[in-house]
Amino acid sequence: MGKTPKVALACAVLLVAGGGVAVVLANRSNSATSGAHKTLQLSTVTVVQKDLTTYTETTATLGFTTSTIISSPVAGTVTTIVTTGDTVDAGNIVATIDGNPVVALIGDIPGYRDLSTAASAGADIRQLEINLVSLGFDPNAKIHIDETYDSATAAAVTLWEDSLGLVGNGKVPQSEVVYIPGKVLVDTVSATVGGAAQSGSTLLTGRLAERRYLVTSTVAHGGVVDRFAAATTAVATGTVLFWDAGMPVVAIEGDANATPALERDLKIGSVGADVKVLEQMLSAGGFDPTNAMTIDDHFDAATSAAVTAWWQSLGMTVDTNAAIVVPAGSYVVVPSGLFVGNPTVADGTTLAGDATVLSLTRAAREVTTTAPIGDATFALGATIDVEFPDATIQPGIVVAVGNVATNTSNTPGATPSVPITIHVDTIPPAVDSFVQIPVTLRVVADSAPRAFVVPVSALVALAEGGYAIEVVTGKAPDGSDATKLIAVTPGLFANGFVAITGDQVQAGQNVVVPS
Structure with a gap:
């Protein structure tokens, strides 16, 4: 019996230029498109079609954006205080001074006076009412969230103070509350139990873990709220935050301490700073294309026309023969740089009265x-x-x-x-x-979308020049895999894979790789 001659393949390792990866260099007499041969044991992979991407990497830093100081609203002896690592949120007792609780509430306006039914109207009253409603101390929905401290406000304050172990009297002394812009993680406690605190002295320093700017539904003092803006939407002047009883509630960037929200209905003949805020929004939104509207404190026919254009742009049907009335609660004034957070009620909820329905936020980190x-x-x-x-x-x-x-x-x-x-x-x-x-x-440095991709080890560098892949074509008579080389041009290299092109390359082909 004659001996079967053995064919020796001379192989070497070649580094692909610029890729720093090794491929097999085969000394083959056959061309890149012919010469099926037999291999007894072959390891194969499949040609896949996918995006291949390379990245440039650089180091950056993740960190908290805002440090917050909580100060004592009153002078006295510190009898208790939170500790490092604690979280301070709305309704939490930060400390007790002379045995009296100092409670954190959410808001941007610092407490500066005692509040009661004798207090004059102000944005700080609205801020207090928002917290009372949010914390559940208005169970019968009697509070109209506005700038007036009335009997409904006093009743909610009494419930809240009773929950603190106090004898509620419907009055909020300045010493009882500190306002924080959101949830705070305590880093450093400056005051010590038994030590003296001065009004305005630092109790603690923390990181703002969650910025909160609370938005309320007040258009109809109860009704359906729906169509909330998507979470993470950047809030700017003109952003519709949600719909309240069929009316849009829009954000206007500005000084919320001066005009926190629209407190009354506006119509032709209305005069006031709240009219000017509305007109500024309408002008910024392009709803006065002929510049017929004067931005001032007067709601006139030009203002009415701009409101009509605004509402129509939102898909509302407007009766142009009827008097235009912008209902109270149609806008809220917000600080700049906020994003839409998560609604506090489900979309489509029917409210019993005024309520907090949405929180605006800013990234804590x-x-x-x-x-x-x-x-x-x-x-x-x-x-x-x-x-x-x-x-x-x-x-x-x-x-x-x-x-x-x-x-x-x-x-x-x-x-x-x-x-x-x-x-x-x-x-x-x-x-x-x-x-x-x-x-x-x-950062994406280069990409090859929907490329034919194989492992780099599947590339064969031919002795006569160029590259190929070895594709399984079927079975030889002896049952082993039959293969052939097909010419390819390597493209992008990434993470051990390479994008290839070639007239005969197809997704799903089985390609030989080193075992």
């Missing part, structure tokens, strides 16, 4: 880095992947590009850099205990 001036990768609104230490990856959006440039490299002539702020909606719990922590930004 942001990712910060620097980038050269004009770097389009970090342009405002750009999307950048953020990789956290637990290996989870979340999309981030550039929300701020600074205007103070510095030479961070200290190299003369180098392009100056500006600070960059990136917002990430979902931050993994694994980093919650860190005030600051490094993260990795993954």
Whole structure:
């Protein structure tokens, strides 16, 4: 019996230029498109069609954006106080001074006076009423959330004070409340039990873990609220936050301490600062294209026409023959830089009265880095992947590009850099205990969408030049796999894979790889 001759294949290792990856160099006499041969044992993978992407990575920092100081509203001896690591939220007792509780409520207006039915109207009363309603101390929905401290407000205050172990009398002394802009994580406690506190002295310092700006439904003092703006929507002048009894409730950026919300119906003949706020919104939204409206304190025919245009732009049917009336509660004035948070009631809820229905927020933690001036990768609104230490990856959006440039490299002539702020909606719990922590930004450097992709090890570098992949074509008579080489052109390399092109390349082909 004659011996079957053995064919020796001379192989070497070749580094693909620029890729730093090894492929097999085969000394084959057959061309790249012919020469089926037999292999007894073959390891194969499938050609897949998918996006292939490479990234440039840089280090950034995730950290809290705002530090908050809670000060004593009264002088006296500290008898109890929260401890480091505690959370302070609406309704929590921060400390007791001379045995009397100091309670945290949500709001941007600091307490500056005692409040009772004898108090003059003011935005601080509205702020108190929002908290009383939110905390459940108006069970019969008697409070109209406004700037007037009336008997319904006093009744809710009495319930609240009773819940604190006090003898409720319907009055709120300034010493009883501190207002905070949201949920606070306590970092440092400055006051000590038994020590003296002065009015205005620091009790504690903390991180703002959740910014809250509470928005209320007051259009109909009860009714259906629906069509809430999507969570994480950036709030600007003209953003419709929700619909209340069939009417839009819109945000207007401005000084909420001066005019926190529309407190009355507006119509032709109405005069006041609240009219001017409305007209500014209508003008900014482009609802007075002929500039017929004068932005002042007077609601006139031009104002009415602009309101009609606004409502029609929202899909409302407007009877142009009827007098236009903008109902109380149709707008709320909000600080700038907020996002829509989660509704506090379900979409389509029928309310029994005035209620808090939505919280506006700002990211408690942001990712910060620097980038050269004009770097389009970090342009405002750009999307950048953020990789956290637990290996989870979340999309981030550039929300701020600074205007103070510095030479961070200290190299003369180098392009100056500006600070960059990136917002990430979902931050993994694994980093919650860190005030600051490094993260990795993954910026797309190159991509090959819907490319034919194989492992780099599937590439065969031919002795005569060029590259091929070895494709299984079927079974040989002896039962082994029959293969052939087909010419390919390597493209993008990423994470051990390569994008390939070639006339005969198809998704689903079985390709030989080293075993």
